Amino acid sequence: SPGAAPPRAPARALAALREATDACRQCPIGAGATQSVVGEGPAHAPLMLVGEQPGDQEDRSGQPFVGPAGRLLDLALQEAGIDRRAVFVTNAVKHFKYELRGKRRIHKSPGQREIAVCVQWLEQEIALVRPHAFVALGATAARALLGRPTPVLRNRGQWLAREDGRSVLITVHPSALLRLRGADHDAGVRELVRDLARARERA
Numbered sequence: 001s002p003g004a005a006p007p008r009a010p011a012r013a014l015a016a017l018r019e020a021t022d023a024c025r026q027c028p029i030g031a032g033a034t035q036s037v038v039g040e041g042p043a044h045a046p047l048m049l050v051g052e053q054p055g056d057q058e059d060r061s062g063q064p065f066v067g068p069a070g071r072l073l074d075l076a077l078q079e080a081g082i083d084r085r086a087v088f089v090t091n092a093v094k095h096f097k098y099e100l101r102g103k104r105r106i107h108k109s110p111g112q113r114e115i116a117v118c119v120q121w122l123e124q125e126i127a128l129v130r131p132h133a134f135v136a137l138g139a140t141a142a143r144a145l146l147g148r149p150t151p152v153l154r155n156r157g158q159w160l161a162r163e164d165g166r167s168v169l170i171t172v173h174p175s176a177l178l179r180l181r182g183a184d185h186d187a188g189v190r191e192l193v194r195d196l197a198r199a200r201e202r203a
């Protein structure tokens with residue numbers, strides 16, 4: 001109707017979300033980060049990929065999965081026949097948590113409380129994008145999406161249900177594969193590709 005407000009462009013809604021996450025100090029991580037990193041992808045992507053938190057390069061660039069883990073994820077997506085531009089890629093935690101060693105910023109895993117506080121932003125992204133299904137990359141994402149601790153190795157490759165009824169496929173985080181060498185690394189990548197291909201069927 002003529003008087004109704006136009007639907008807000010998701011890009012604007014995401015920009016607003018980003019301003020809110022930038023300003024968020026509900027946990028201590030934000031104070032040490034360069035900026036927050038929110039998700040990227042089409043407004044109504046059928047599939048949402050959720051990682052842990054931005055790394056060093058993501059913290060500097062403001063974009064999710066652009067560092068070494070992102071390059072491995074890109075490769076695995078390609079092998080699984082998924083166009084990264086067609087999925088929404090984000091993280092459970094929006095700021096980079098690290099420990100300084102000299103000049104180097106060493107990744108630190110987010111704690112339970114930090115994950116619990118930050119899930120409000122992830123839920124806002126979910127409300128904006130309304131994906132059919134999710135891929136949880138690692139334990140932090142699984143916990144954030146399902147609201148309970150969910151062991152990755154026991155559940156990987158499986159679809160679990162969220163409280164809202166939507167499905168979450170559990171798989172490993174690409175960073176875990178970066179720590180493996182040789183045949184273990186290759187097998188890990190093949191399993192990640194297999195899991196992503198399974199997610200593609202559902203979404």
Ligand code: URA
Pocket residue numbers: 051052053054055058063064065066067069070091175
């Ligand atoms: N690891 C993540 O979980 N997310 C990123 O964006 C980068 C590395």
